[in-house]
Amino acid sequence: MDKQLNNAVAQAMRESARKAILPRFRLGEAIAADWKSAGEAVTVADRESEAILSNKLGRLLPGVNIVGEEAAHDNPEILSHLSRGDCWIIDPLDGTGNFAAGKIPFGVLVALVQDGLPVGGWILDPLTDRFCAAQANCGATINDEIFHVRSPQRSRPQVAVTQLFADIEMRTELFANLQNKFDMLDSPRCAADQYPRIALGENDVTLFTRTIAWDHAAGVLFLNEAGGRAARPDGSPYRCEDAHAGLIAATCSILWEDIAGNLVKAGINLKGAAQDL
Structure with missing residues (x-):
C-alpha cells in the first residue's frame, strides 16, 4: 500500500473537516441549507470542504481530473470523467441532510478511479477522526492499522x-x-x-x-x-x-x-x- 498517498489524502480530508465542517456542527442545532433538488441539501460547509479537497488533491496528482459533488451539480459535463482515464471523486460532506439538522451520521469520502473502477478509497468520520483507507489489491486499514471485516454471529442478520x-x-x-x-x-x-x-x-x-x-x-x-x-x-x-x-x-x-x-x-x-x- 502506498502509505505516502494515504497520508497525503488523510491530511487533506482532515484539513477540510477541521476548517470547513467541524466549526459549523453543533449536535441538535440546525444550520442554514440550500436545496439543489428535492431532498438534496447543500451548505457552506459542503462548498468549502470541496474547495479545500480539490485544491489539495489537485496538487497531489497534477493533471488528474477531479469530480466533486458540488462541482458536478454546477457542471454535469464533468461526470464524463467517471468512465475514462484517472480522476479523483470527492464527496465533501456525505450526509449533508443530517449535518444541517444537527444530527449524525455524516462524513467525508474521497476515491481515486481509473477507467471507471475505484483503485483508492478513503472515508473520514470527522467527529471521531476514524480514517478508513484502501487501495486496490493492497488490503484495507483503519487508522493505519490493517483491518479485516468483523463478521457478526447473529442468528438473524x-x-x-x-x-x-x-x-x-x-x-x-x-x-x-x-x-x-x-x-x-x-x-x-x-x-x-x-x-x-x-x-x-x-x-x-x-x-x-x-x-x-x-x-x-x-x-x-x-x-x-x-x-x-x-x-x-x-x-x-x-x-x-x-x-x-x-x-x-x-x-x-x-x-x-x-x-x-x-x-x-x-x-x-x-x-x-x-x-x-
Missing part, C-alpha cells in the same frame, strides 16, 4: 435498506419478503457511515438503489479490500458511471449471495428504483 426508493410499494414489498429471515432496518442517508458499519459488523448488509460515484466509490473498494463484498445485484463489479444499477454490500460473500438470491426469488430489482440525480 441485520439488513439496512436505503430510504431512496422512488417506489414506496417496492420498498414495502422488499421488507415483507426479507423480514422472516432477516432483521430489517432503515439506512440513514450516509454512505460514509454505512460502509464502515458493515465492515465492523454493526450491520450485516445494506441495500442501495441510487449509487452515485461520490457516495459509493470509496466505500465499495474499502469493503471489498477488507474482505467483505460489495457488487451490483447481478454480481458484476461496481462502476462509477452508472448511478442507478443498485448495489448490495455485505460482510461476506455467503451472506451477499443469500440476499441476492432472495431478491431474485421475490422478483425485486434494485436497478432503476432510485430517485433521479
Whole structure:
C-alpha cells in the first residue's frame, strides 16, 4: 500500500473537516441549507470542504481530473470523467441532510478511479477522526492499522435498506419478503457511515438503489479490500458511471449471495428504483 498517498489524502480530508465542517456542527442545532433538488441539501460547509479537497488533491496528482459533488451539480459535463482515464471523486460532506439538522451520521469520502473502477478509497468520520483507507489489491486499514471485516454471529442478520426508493410499494414489498429471515432496518442517508458499519459488523448488509460515484466509490473498494463484498445485484463489479444499477454490500460473500438470491426469488430489482440525480 502506498502509505505516502494515504497520508497525503488523510491530511487533506482532515484539513477540510477541521476548517470547513467541524466549526459549523453543533449536535441538535440546525444550520442554514440550500436545496439543489428535492431532498438534496447543500451548505457552506459542503462548498468549502470541496474547495479545500480539490485544491489539495489537485496538487497531489497534477493533471488528474477531479469530480466533486458540488462541482458536478454546477457542471454535469464533468461526470464524463467517471468512465475514462484517472480522476479523483470527492464527496465533501456525505450526509449533508443530517449535518444541517444537527444530527449524525455524516462524513467525508474521497476515491481515486481509473477507467471507471475505484483503485483508492478513503472515508473520514470527522467527529471521531476514524480514517478508513484502501487501495486496490493492497488490503484495507483503519487508522493505519490493517483491518479485516468483523463478521457478526447473529442468528438473524441485520439488513439496512436505503430510504431512496422512488417506489414506496417496492420498498414495502422488499421488507415483507426479507423480514422472516432477516432483521430489517432503515439506512440513514450516509454512505460514509454505512460502509464502515458493515465492515465492523454493526450491520450485516445494506441495500442501495441510487449509487452515485461520490457516495459509493470509496466505500465499495474499502469493503471489498477488507474482505467483505460489495457488487451490483447481478454480481458484476461496481462502476462509477452508472448511478442507478443498485448495489448490495455485505460482510461476506455467503451472506451477499443469500440476499441476492432472495431478491431474485421475490422478483425485486434494485436497478432503476432510485430517485433521479
